[in-house]
Amino acid sequence: MSEGARRSLPPFDPADPLGIDDLLAPDDLAVRTTVRQWAATRVLPQIADWYERGELPGIRELARELGSLGALGMSLTGYGCTGASAVQYGLACLELEAADSGIRSLVSVQGSLAMYAIHRFGSEEQKERWLPPMAAGEIIGCFGLTEPDHGSDPAAMRTYAKRDGSDWVLTGRKMWITNGSVAGVAVVWARTDEGIRGFVVPTDSPGFSAPEIRHKWSLRASVTSELVMDEVRLPADAVLPEVTGLRGPLSCLSHARYGIVWGSMGAARACFEAALEYAGSREQFGRPIGGFQLTQAKLADMAVELHKGVLLAHHLGMRMDAGTLRPEQVSFGKLNNVREAIEICRTARTILGANGISLEYPVMRHATNLESVLTYEGTVEMHQLVLGKALTGLDAFR
Known part of the structure; x- marks a missing residue:
């Protein structure tokens, strides 16, 4: 050149x-x-x-x-x-x-x-x-799929809706539901004699309650609840008419996972930026720690994984806009980006030293939050198996 x-x-x-x-x-x-x-x-x-x-x-x-x-x-x-x-x-x-x-x-x-x-x-x-x-944000919604005993295997859900004349009667429990206690409407998935169906449930329905889950050490600035349905009576038109089976909730999860592919890189970026700024101002042995080889190696590795992750997210977004994004590709993005985001947060914590555990800096907050993000919308193991099946043609889920 x-x-x-x-x-x-x-x-x-x-x-x-x-x-x-x-x-x-x-x-x-x-x-x-x-x-x-x-x-x-x-x-x-x-x-x-x-x-x-x-x-x-x-x-x-x-x-x-x-x-x-x-x-x-x-x-x-x-x-x-x-x-x-x-x-x-x-x-x-x-x-x-x-x-x-x-x-x-x-x-x-x-x-x-x-x-x-x-x-x-x-x-x-x-x-x-x-x-x-x-x-408009005038009504908050929540989504009830995960149950106390059934997370990665939603097909085994116990929540059940039975017909009673023209009505439905919904009974069951859902767990780890974001927005649950403040929601005005809940989309709840339940077994029926016709297969798994989705129901649009006003949260002021008799028999519906949403006790908030406390004592979390992750996602603390978030409303997380249990949903309890005790013979909630719903009209015939409460059921989502255009889907039966797990295809319904799983397609919703794929859309949410796509947002996580991007979002996790936001948490990673915040931690990287905190570490980079800290490395330029924190002095040890007479100079900023950013001038030492080991710190620069950490920053370089963090930057590589962060921006590779953003590129991956952008690529998947372009595919979604083109109508060519497959669920397996979303699993690819969620698996990689959340895993790398956690590693970036942990590395940033080492650069900040003891200050890394303080809420004066964002690093530990993001690190603990990402432990939840790693699990919800599909655990690491489930996304590995989704990709494993796509790569080999063999189903290892059961």
Whole structure:
């Protein structure tokens, strides 16, 4: 390369070493900027306190603000939804999780699980009733699939809905439900004599309760609940009419997992940035620790995995926008990016030393949050088996 050509190259950007921003359209950058600014104003100044207290105060107000941003159900079309691209939704998830996984979980469960289920499988009446106020954040939704004894094997769920005349009667329990205690509507999956069906359940229905789960050491700034249905009577039109079987909830989970592929890189970025800044200001042996080879090796490895993960997320987003994204590819992204995000957080903690465990810095908060992200929407083992089956053609689940 000639010296003149070298001089014409753009400068190296530590925040974007691969020039990934060149892949983004102006509208993509605008979405990212809007969500980043909102998170910086509304979440970051208070998130350490919320996390330490183990609560998310003002969640309904936050939901309405997210609705006004167009962040709720943003990749859905019509019914008050933004109709954003998959890449734009992913960028929003990245920025929200850079603030905290609990905030991104609020948005993911609202849009990619509860709203997505109604949008894809609901009747026109269900869509008209629920989606506009959910898109505005006026009604919060939750998604009931996991049970106390059945997580990775939803086909074995015990929650059951039986017909009683023209009504349905729903009985069972769901566990680890984000937004459950503050939701106005729950999408609940249950066994029926016809197979597994989804039900749109107003949470003020008699027999429905959602006790909050306390004493969490992860996702502390998030509402997590149990759902209890004790002979909840529902009208005939409460059932989602367009799907029967596990295809329904699993397609919703795939949409939510896609958001995690991006979101996990937000948590990783926050920890990397904290470590990079700390390495430039923390002095030992007479100079900043960023000047030592071992610290630079850590930072280089973190940057490589972080931006590889963002590239992977962008690639999957382009495939989703093109209608060619397969569930196995989402598993690929979720498995890789969450696993690498946790490693980036742990490495950042070592650079910060003892300060790494303090809530004055975001590192330990993100590290503990990611332990939940690693498990929900499919454990490491389940995604490994999804890929194993795709690679070999052999089913090792049973």
